[in-house]
Amino acid sequence: AQTVTQSQPEMSVQEAETVTLSCTYDTSESDYYLFWYKQPPSRQMILVIRQEAYKQQNATENRFSVNFQKAAKSFSLKISDSQLGDAAMYFCAYRRSSKLTFGKGITLSVRP
Amino acid sequence: DAGVIQSPRHEVTEMGQEVTLRCKPISGHNSLFWYRQTMMRGLELLIYFNNNVPIDDSGMPEDRFSAKMPNASFSTLKIQPSEPRDSAVYFCASSMGRGNTIYFGEGSWLTVV
Numbered sequence: 001a002q003t004v005t006q007s008q009p010e011m012s013v014q015e016a017e018t019v020t021l022s023c024t025y026d027t028s029e030s031d032y033y034l035f036w037y038k039q040p041p042s043r044q045m046i047l048v049i050r051q052e053a054y055k056q057q058n059a060t061e062n063r064f065s066v067n068f069q070k071a072a073k074s075f076s077l078k079i080s081d082s083q084l085g086d087a088a089m090y091f092c093a094y095r096r097s098s099k100l101t102f103g104k105g106i107t108l109s110v111r112p
Numbered sequence: 113d114a115g116v117i118q119s120p121r122h123e124v125t126e127m128g129q130e131v132t133l134r135c136k137p138i139s140g141h142n143s144l145f146w147y148r149q150t151m152m153r154g155l156e157l158l159i160y161f162n163n164n165v166p167i168d169d170s171g172m173p174e175d176r177f178s179a180k181m182p183n184a185s186f187s188t189l190k191i192q193p194s195e196p197r198d199s200a201v202y203f204c205a206s207s208m209g210r211g212n213t214i215y216f217g218e219g220s221w222l223t224v225v
Contacts, residue, residue: 033211037216043201043218043221044218044219045203097210098162101157102155105155
C-alpha cells in the first residue's frame with residue numbers, strides 16, 4: 001500500500017523568508033502523481049501544486065516550487081517570499097489511478 | 113465555473129438521528145470521492161465512484177454509513193444512526209480521469225451530540 005509521510009508536524013517562517021516543507025512517500029509504481037494541498041482555518045482544501053512522476057522538471061507555481069527526487073521518493077514544497085496568507089496546514093498527497101492518499105499534514109505559521 | 117458544492121455546511125444532530133450529506137461535483141467530472149477528516153485519523157477516503165459506480169468502499173467505517181450516486185451530478189453520504197464518534201468534517205471531491213487534480217468542496221462540518 002502507498003504511504004505518504006510528513007514527519008514535521010509544525011514549522012514556522014518569518015514573513016518574506018523561504019521555507020521548505022518535507023514529504024516522502026512509498027510506492028512500487030513508476031507512474032503516479034504528487035500534489036500539495038493547502039488547508040487554511042476555513043478547512044477548504046486548495047490545490048497548491050501538482051507533479052507528474054514521469055516529468056523530471058520540477059513544477060513551479062509563482063512563489064511555490066517543488067523539489068521532486070523520484071529515486072529518493074521525496075517531494076518537498078518550497079515557499080518563497082512567505083506571506084501571512086500562507087499560514088495554513090499543508091498536505092502532501094499521492095495519486096495512482098483514482099485514489100488520493102494524504103500525509104498527516106504540517107502546520108505552517110508565518111511570523112510578521 | 114462552479115466548484116464542488118456540498119450541503120449542509122454545518123450540521124449539529126443528536127445521537128441516533130439520521131444524517132444526509134449532499135454533493136454536486138464539478139460538471140463533466142467522472143470521479144467522485146467522499147473523504148472524512150478528524151484530528152485523530154487525518155484525511156480518510158471513505159468511498160469513491162467512477163462514472164456513478166462505486167469502485168472502492170473499503171474506507172466506509174461500518175454499515176451505518178452508505179453512499180449513493182444516482183446520477184453524474186449528485187451524490188449523498190448517509191449516516192444512520194449517527195454516533196458522537198462520527199463528528200468530523202466530510203469532504204466531497206471530484207476529478208476528471210486518472211491522475212488529474214482532485215478538487216474539493218468546502219466540507220460539511222458534522223457534530224453529533
